[in-house]
Amino acid sequence: MEHYWEKAQQLIPGGVNSPVRSFKGVGGSPFFARQGEGPYLEDEEGRRYIDYVMSYGPLILGHAHPAVVNAASAQAVKGLSYGVPTVLEVEMAELLTQAVPGLEMVRMVNSGTEATMSAIRVSRGVTGRSRIVKFAGSYHGHGDSLLVKAGSGAAAMGIPDSQGVPMALAELTLTVPYNDIEGLKAVFSRFGHEIAAVISEPVAGNMGTVLPSEEFLATIRHLTRQAGALWIVDEVMTGFRVDWGGASRLFGLEPDLVCLAKVIGGGMPVGAYGGKRDYMEQVAPLGPVYQAGTLSGNPVAMAVGLAQLRTIGGPQFYPPLVERTRTLATGLVEAGKRHGIAVSANTIGAMFTLFFRESAPHNFDEVNASDRARYTRFFHGMLEEGIFFPPSPFETAFPSAAHNDETTQATLEAAERVFARI
Numbered sequence: 001m002e003h004y005w006e007k008a009q010q011l012i013p014g015g016v017n018s019p020v021r022s023f024k025g026v027g028g029s030p031f032f033a034r035q036g037e038g039p040y041l042e043d044e045e046g047r048r049y050i051d052y053v054m055s056y057g058p059l060i061l062g063h064a065h066p067a068v069v070n071a072a073s074a075q076a077v078k079g080l081s082y083g084v085p086t087v088l089e090v091e092m093a094e095l096l097t098q099a100v101p102g103l104e105m106v107r108m109v110n111s112g113t114e115a116t117m118s119a120i121r122v123s124r125g126v127t128g129r130s131r132i133v134k135f136a137g138s139y140h141g142h143g144d145s146l147l148v149k150a151g152s153g154a155a156a157m158g159i160p161d162s163q164g165v166p167m168a169l170a171e172l173t174l175t176v177p178y179n180d181i182e183g184l185k186a187v188f189s190r191f192g193h194e195i196a197a198v199i200s201e202p203v204a205g206n207m208g209t210v211l212p213s214e215e216f217l218a219t220i221r222h223l224t225r226q227a228g229a230l231w232i233v234d235e236v237m238t239g240f241r242v243d244w245g246g247a248s249r250l251f252g253l254e255p256d257l258v259c260l261a262k263v264i265g266g267g268m269p270v271g272a273y274g275g276k277r278d279y280m281e282q283v284a285p286l287g288p289v290y291q292a293g294t295l296s297g298n299p300v301a302m303a304v305g306l307a308q309l310r311t312i313g314g315p316q317f318y319p320p321l322v323e324r325t326r327t328l329a330t331g332l333v334e335a336g337k338r339h340g341i342a343v344s345a346n347t348i349g350a351m352f353t354l355f356f357r358e359s360a361p362h363n364f365d366e367v368n369a370s371d372r373a374r375y376t377r378f379f380h381g382m383l384e385e386g387i388f389f390p391p392s393p394f395e396t397a398f399p400s401a402a403h404n405d406e407t408t409q410a411t412l413e414a415a416e417r418v419f420a421r422i
């Protein structure tokens with residue numbers, strides 16, 4: 001496989017088609033996957049890993065769930081793409097709008113990035129305003145307006161995270177620390193009438209899992225309403241992951257626009273954005289906000305997504321998965337502490353992150369104050385034990401319904417050995 005990795009690095013930037021897969025955050029080189037089955041991922045050399053990456057979230061039923069892969073093959077033999085509507089798209093729209101609060105109309109796209117980019121465009125289109133607010137450490141895909149991080153202080157005028165993002169655009173993105181109510185108020189008192197939208201992860205997942213305070217969520221809703229700005233709730237990660245319908249349903253949020261992806265696509269390239277009818281009626285061909293896609297609502301992707309969502313079936317699916325996630329996170333923290341390691345965890349639904357620091361973090365600065373070198377040792381130690389954790393301290397781990405008592409026990413036993421030497 002070294003040959004392929006050499007070749008990959010010559011032919012593909014960093015050898016990978018998405019940066020985190022390169023293991024750059026933890027060192028070493030990635031393995032090539034050959035096959036997935038339930039909670040396991042097998043590499044090209046035949047090593048089997050208990051997988052907590054799960055394609056970064058989509059595979060909530062585990063790898064290659066029969067209902068999901070059968071849906072793919074049954075649809076594929078009938079054609080891969082048509083360029084005209086299918087009943088599948090209507091069924092998907094119906095399922096999503098019934099499950100997700102505030103989702104009155106929905107448009108399918110091909111990724112989370114497309115969903116957030118499009119939602120931002122709608123918010124600018126309907127308000128006639130240009131500024132947006134995001135939270136430091138939150139990732140909303142790689143759209144130009146969203147690749148902006150916070151500096152220190154209450155609000156930082158946008159400094160792009162990436163070369164190639166024009167300053168003129170980045171300047172329109174205001175950033176505030178996650179959970180920083182006063183910082184958000186300050187931004188609104190200065191720029192309120194220029195803000196098209198606040199975009200937030202209802203639970204942060206891209207600085208590791210970080211939970212919102214109730215007051216933080218309430219403040220976003222209150223300030224956006226008061227200023228005539230929209231609240232875009234980015235449920236790309238949390239949608240159907242923290243609960244049926246997502247965090248909006250779990251927390252009783254009232255979003256104006258919602259972004260979805262990952263779980264709703266079951267492993268296919270799928271995203272969706274939608275929300276209040278008044279806003280979504282501004283989208284082409286009904287309205288002046290343009291957004292389109294040759295493969296959007298792709299029939300194989302819709303069949304797969306529907307199969308996964310119908311197998312989940314509703315809220316009753318989640319409690320055992322939530323319980324397993326909690327058992328795992330708590331067990332890992334307890335094992336770490338037994339070995340005198342400063343470790344904590346944030347967990348919600350079927351998401352959790354271990355942080356090598358004494359107390360669980362509430363924002364990106366606190367996440368950054370974790371022991372990254374120790375995470376690297378933990379990651380490699382666990383990988384040697386046949387357990388695949390995210391190859392970065394800033395990613396969330398995703399247990400699935402295919403994980404079981406055996407995988408939990410194996411994970412905790414391996415962690416005990418790894419903690420003893422890191």
Ligand code: PMP
Nearest residue numbers: 111112113139140141234236237
């Ligand atoms: N928003 C959130 C909250 C995400 O977690 C991600 C991906 N991790 C995205 C947007 C971008 O989605 P995609 O990678 O499908 O473009």
